[in-house]
Amino acid sequence: MRIWHIVTAWLRSVFLRGRREADLGEELRFHIDRETDRLVAAGVEPHQARLQARRTFGSVEAVKEESRDARGTTFVEHLVRDTRHAARRLRRDWRFTAAAVLILGLGIGVNAAIFSVINAVLFRPQAVVNPDTLVDIYQNAPGGAPTGSSYAAYLDMAAYTDIFVGSAVTFIPHPVTYSDGGPLRQAIAENTSASYLSVLGLRPSLGRWFTETEDTLNAPPVAVLGYRAWTTRFASDPAVVGRIIRIDGIPVTVVGVGPANHAASMNFGAHTDFWMPLRTLVTLSSAPPGMFERSVSEPAFMVKARLRPGVTVARAQAAMTSLGSRLAREFPKEDLKAGISVFASRDVRIHPQMDAILAGFATALLAIVGLVLAIACSNLATLLLVRGAARVKEVSVRLAVGATRAQLVRHLLTESVLLALAGGVAGCVLAWWTMRWLSTVDLPVVVDFSIDFRVLGFALALSFVTGILFGLAPALRSTRVDLWQTLRDDGDVRASGERRFSLKNALVVFQVAVSVFLLAGTGLALQMAAAGRAQPVGYAVDGVAMLQTDARYVVNTPADQPRLFEQLLTRVRAIPGVQAATLTRDLPMSVVGLRIAVDGSADGPTQNADAASIWAGPGFFETLQIPILFGRALDARDREGALRVAVVNERMARRYFGAANAVGRRFRIEPRDGDQWMTIVGVARDTWTNDLGDIVDPVPYLFFRPIEQSKVTPTTVVARSTLGEAPLVRAMQVEMRRVNERLPVLTAKTMRQLLEDSLQVAQGMAAFFTGLGLLGLTLAGIGLYAVIAFAVTRRSREIGIRMALGAGSQQVVWSVARGVAALVGVGTAVGLALWIVAVLVMRVAPVQTSGVANIQFYQPDVDPLAMLTIGLFTALVGLAAAYVPARRAARMNPLIALRHD
């Protein structure tokens, strides 16, 4: 109640100020009149009575002031008055205001845009009923870090019904293609247990969720549309329920539409388009049925469970810990023996390990864009300092008539905060535009970057802090005035004492330095891309092209698919100029990480060794020109029914078999392939994968399996030709249409394009740094211009005297240019020095991501050429900023300059 009273009093003081002032005046007037009346009635002569009444009353203004103060609303009243005053002044200097709002808008806009992405990924909460009683459960990797859970372990967890009311399991979201009669499109699918939605406490918004019976092997596939997919991809058509669409070529019945407020099981802003039963993975994604069988070591699933009322997370953790030790006892070979972790679901966004990486990444990103804001801030501080110096006289006069310094500082700060808030609004508009533009880009993943109250709050807080940050120093500086000196004559007095290391100069140097630092980041990213490009990948790139399709869209019986690809391969081999062609699955040199067991150690098979696999058709090594070091390549002998074979790379041979020549040794895939051993028939030279941007594991332990010895169907034909890659791509498409007109084209590109595409991250990084660096340098240029222009005005008398004494315009220009060169030179030097330090730090401490990876092939380096380029570029900006003021100085008429005032 009391708070309410104060707030209404404030509001009244803001909006009814005029009326209140009038009331107060009238009240006091009435008092004096009444007193006069009394005195007259007592016999005093009217004129005397009035005088006496006034005298006894004392100063009316003082009483008014005290009455206002007594209300405790003076603070608000002053704020309103200051704001009005500031707004009036900003309107008068509209050019300055526009420039300032633009500068701040850019600075705050970039930050708000980046923050809205981070908000979507890290902060926006997930809609779940009673998030307090929902937990995520993970089996731990050796070392104790949570990974995923095996399906069998999930069943064991779910059996703790005294702890959990319900439990659900999901598989990692993965990309699929789909067609609703029309052309093929990309989408994201997620497979879950039938219990998923009810464990979260949600309901489908249309139709139904899938059932337990639909989550069995060989059940006809069904799917629930994600709500976002329904509204954007299916035009919110309710008739879609019951319709059959093709996902990855397989006919799937749509049975419902998911809840409106639930995007995905992993909460990072991406939306799942299709929800499907777990076991559809076998039908659609050729996942081995064995992944659902009794084996505790394949942690491919994520488990969510709902706690029973009254059960705490700690109790659930205790139960799972005991389960962990039981599994370790019962499955001494298969189990990872590292225990089980339980997390409250609200503490997990994507995955506990992933979250930590993302948080670090987000912090780094904000720090980088924060640099741009720092530039914008110091820029405005520069402008305000210049403006403050020009306003010395105004300040002096106000101080002389009795304003306190605190009042003046408050006025100036109000002005800068007002500016910053306007800049914040501009920034939000800018961020909103950027995000709207982003949402029109057709990304395979729909991420909701929309701007919500969190982003607005961030922008508001940023504006406020910014306003005080860039306003404080100039406000303090420009109110520290020597009254007697400034008022005495023309306000030029301080020009002679202009210091070389003034705050203005320091700020400009800072801006240049930070911009240079950001531009150097571009250099690093480009260097990374170049290092990737220069890397000898170890397989043929020149003349190689690929064509990826999905035969399931045209052939309903799986057995017919190999025949289709055989026809295609024969036709492609017949294209003139083609030297070799082969089949593979996915894009050539894409790898799938697997776990293997190695035969032949004295103490039984080695468990849980990491390796990566590639499906190779006939002629694979010939087409990609990968040399075989020992044994033979895969060929026509390796058909179904023959001895199961594989070719491994040198690195894998050395790592797991102790010698480069591992021909004749055996290994098997864990746990999916049961007891089927593969015999190594050849060792190939090490190659890279097709991901040049992969700084984690670019040369994995790799083995090649003959695609004919599996139920897996090929998707891609790869060919090498002497007649150029681009014509080859076209010719292959023509041949594919001849095989079957309806075969969809998923990928048709050259090997070079594929490798170039894998550098997108590095190139995106380069573009990001370039954008920020250029933005910073533009701002720094504006600051530089302001400082130089001001200095020229300040020195006009000095310049006039010099010219009058015979200095040529060249000498004058030179003296201006010297100032610019000093500022830009020092700024560039500081920025580059900072960069060298950063590079040295990076070299000493290689980037560690979650302990599994370190940068092994790429060492950041100081690139002298990049430094030179940046230096020249900054010099150019300095030149542009100095041009106008220097010209003005050179054209100065000494007579006018000397008369000045």
Add this chain to the structure above:
Amino acid sequence: MSDQTDLLQGTLDLLIMRTIALEPLHGWAIAQRIQQVSDEQLRVQQGSLYPALHRLEHQGWIAAEWGASDNNRRARFYSLTRAGRKQLTTEVTKWERLSAGVNLVLQRT
């Protein structure tokens, strides 16, 4: 003038509230009433009367309303609010305790 007592800090609030407890009054009348009732012993300084009135109003203990005065002019009349009445009771008790204490000290020493 010199025989009139300066008001103790805080007692003005008490006197104002006590005075308007009977009927709403405007500022001038409040000052007059205090003067009369105290047999001209207490004189309210105008300089402190109005700030006190506005402070009390801001605190919600008294409320102001425009009305017609005895000479038929618009005047601001102050009256006690419900919270003000409660406050007055506590203030009076406090004052009685204080004056009784002061009297005791003066008599026994």
